[in-house]
Amino acid sequence: MSEIPHQARGAIALDAAACTSCMLCVKECPDWCIHIESHNEEVSEPGARRPRSVAVLDSFTIDWGLCMYCGICVEVCPFDALHWVPEHDYPAPDAQGLRHGIARLEEFGPS
Amino acid sequence: MSGVTGPPGPLWEPWADAVAQRVAAGFDRLDLLTAVDRPASGEIEIVIHLVRRPEAGGLEDVWGHTLLDRAAPMLESVTGLLPAAAWHEREIHEMFGVQVSGHPDLRPLLLLDVASPPPLRKDTPLVARVDTPWPGARR
Structure with a gap:
């Protein structure tokens, strides 16, 4: 069997540190398979006139049972927090197991 | 809706005879048989694509289409001419609510409840x- 090419579109991986919870991927996803939970935190910096509001990502879920691998989320992400990886082998014994959260999506690794 | 039309050429009518003519002319490979819901004109279009391989080599193909009344769509089966059409006609029956006359076995392929509105009609939610x-x- 030949090697899987490195640019193969097997899964969509997440770089949570790059995600700003802007919701663009969630809004553009044609079959609504991405769910984001986030909250805002106020960050006070010395010297700043008022505290900054920063979005903090609480959960990021892709439901592979719904995903049709169109890649629109990867295209629209302004911060490259989503990228394709060749890994394609991630079955689950039930539908719930196909819902991958931040930890699992980061495990797919860098692009 | 303008600009959205079926394949060019006259309608194939009557349907089964028209298909039989092409099959007799050597176009006996079924590439595609499907339906298009056209609620604006009250029609369901049936589309077929047949292929033949001339001895000289290469591929020749022919597109055919016909229009059915959307309120009571009836289609003549061509499964007797093209056995491969059986599942395509089952699918058209199941997904578009088209009655296919002369079909040997119209059991649904996917749906549990055939009484539900045909899923591929444009107005089925x-x-x-x-x-x-x-x-x-959110947010």
Whole structure:
């Protein structure tokens, strides 16, 4: 069997540190398979006139049972927090197991 | 709706005879048989694509289409001419609610409940989508 090419579109991986919870991927996803939970935190910096509001990502879920691998989320992400990886082998014994959260999506690794 | 038309050429009517003519002319390989719902004109279009391989080499193909009354769509089966058409006609029956006369076995392929509205009609709501709140509405 030949090697899987490195640019193969097997899964969509997440770089949570790059995600700003802007919701663009969630809004553009044609079959609504991405769910984001986030909250805002106020960050006070010395010297700043008022505290900054920063979005903090609480959960990021892709439901592979719904995903049709169109890649629109990867295209629209302004911060490259989503990228394709060749890994394609991630079955689950039930539908719930196909819902991958931040930890699992980061495990797919860098692009 | 303008600009959206079926394949060019006259309608194949009567349907089964028209298909039989092409099959007799050597176009005996079924590439595609499907339906298009056209609610604006009250029609369901049936589309067929047949292929033949001339001895000289290469490929020749022919597109055919016909229009059915959307309110009571009836289609003559061509499964007797092209056995491969059986599942395509079952699918057209199941997904578009078209009655296929002379078909040997119209059991649904996917749906549990054939009494439900045909899923590929443009005006059939996708229940799962109506029930699901849009995740993008958060925040």
